Amino acid sequence: MASSIAPSSQLTGTSSSSDRPCSLDFSKGVKYLVDTASNLHSIPSEYILPLSLCPLPVCNASIPVVDLKDLHGSIDRRASIIQALSSACSEWGFFRIINHGIKISLMDDMLRSVDGFFSLPLEEKMKYASDDVMHPVRYGTSLNTSAKHALHWRDYLRHFGHPLQNSFHLWPDSPPNYREVAKEYLEEVWKLASKILGAISEGLGLDRDYIEKSFGEGSQIVASNYYPPCPEPHRTLGLAAHSDHGGLTILMQNDVDGLQVRYKDNWVQVGHVPGSFVVNLGDYLEILSNGRYKSVEHRGVVNEERTRISIAVGHGPELTAIVAPASQLLDEKSELKYTPILYKDYMRSQQSSVSSVY
Template sequence: MEKLISSRSNLQLVPESYVIPPESRPGNAKVPLFETIPVIDIAGELGSDRAQLVKQIMQACQDFGFFQLINHGVSKKLMHDVLEVVNELFELPAKDKESICSEDPKQSCRLYASIDYDREKVHYWRETLRHPCHPLEEHVQFWPEKPARYRKVVGSYSAEVMKLSLWLLDLICEGLGFEAGYFEDHELTQNQLMYINHYPPCPDPSLTLGLPKHSDPNLLTLLLQEKVSGLQILKDGEWLGVEPNPNAFVVNVGLTLQIISNGKLLGAEHRAVTQKNVARTSIATFIYPSENCHIGPEKSLLSECSSTTPPLYRGFAYKDYLSSYVADTNESVPPLERYKIQY
């Protein structure tokens, strides 16, 4: 508990251990809000034109690796309720949060300051609650007991997000030209993991980061964020802020999907910055394969002779990739470098 930022009341200065090296700091320069990130509206004409919908999603995944999805079918009330209940959790007294606070990465549901706090050269300005969600009946009993409605609200939300994620992957499957049902393979989409990140107010946001530059290691991420801005994506070497869109999901491609698509889709780099006078909470839901699932470029995307369209990455077991991803993240090595094939 003592490592959580919220346990340090009335901080007037950023502790030295949270000060990011100068070359990685967000600084005081104003980052433009990225109003041109694709916004895909499922309702209306687009919703009835599947081919056009697939085209828009594929274009966004190729050019940005990100898009915002509106009129997606998840109720506004449920989205409001889930943000409300997770904020209630972070506002609980320390004694109520202590039971779920853990530094053991093997604990199913845990609240923590960082993945590897003691090994980090610098700490990040956030607190994270992480737990698996699918299948719900196997995990819900390990979730927080407080607030009292947490399990009911988050359970309903996770089920809706899982359904929406599989639908999106079905459209991406179509856009890539895969056989129908490619992502319905149980091993490829077996797991759903929720990361709830809470970024308390920071005395000097120019010195800190909530999350460092990274790409997600999974297939697909659906992010629900509050009206407070904080998400930034790297586009053509420039950091651009993703303007919060009420009741929208921010959808982004993970590196696993980039590999399966043989580089056709982009697992874009992104980060989270902090705010001085207001807290921010976001809920990221990862869809990812089973640990023993074999990952590699889909063969149907490669030419028969492999000279005009060679595989860009070698195949691997997902569990090996995950362990190397954590190591690479700690060492600031691009997570895909060791899997690229050199020609």
């Protein structure tokens, strides 16, 4: 998901609280604010959201769990997994995957590398600051829009993955092992996304490689999000409610809960389960399925005592692909629910108006 730093005129405010500096430059990020403000017992007014947007009680429900073991096993076993994925995609738009094949040690290394980046001195992180929502590597804070809004309790590092040759040399070179770890992790997650997309494609009654072919060369974007402890978590959000613009997002988080998913007009807390990934569909797949599968709103809440880290890797088509329902899913009885659009135009429009995960 992409995010941008709001103009400085919207990011600099004044606080009257004696336990905060009298003038704050919010473009430096929430971590910088927490690290430099002594005895931070309340959040600056710029982070306080309207009551209607603040965290609400969550309902007692759980996203589906899909076991990918034997996805390429017997015909019956594969059919069972495809059915489970199809049901999750149409009912929830979200699911958890286990037995996915990615090493736990690699997942842990990626979390440590991301934590290491956000622990760098501010001047190192600010080297990657940019107002361009399409910039290949971006460090920033809050949301992905320059529209006037309350700030959100989140810093991020976002950069492209696949195709690696286009941006690898631009990735952060600190901490020293970041590029090496991120490269291996993103390559493994790309392979995992391909397996899941093949099963989702079959669940729609399409050829196994239909969705991947529609991607063309394809694109991959990683958004690493850092949510420091917040003294008033009930008055703000880490990330506002949004849907993702791409095809499929694969998310990993540390052991601090914060992801919430909208389900039947209620919010559902998605707890941390060690060794698993949370997967959600983006707008591209909702459009391709002509609405059969759902791209669902989700958001990030913050914690009063601990830092939450999430790493969301989005997979979508190349920028020149056309976003449109699959023709095989349309007949004389099927209404075309979405107007075809160039993916680059759709992506820029979404990123310039709302916050999204990648």
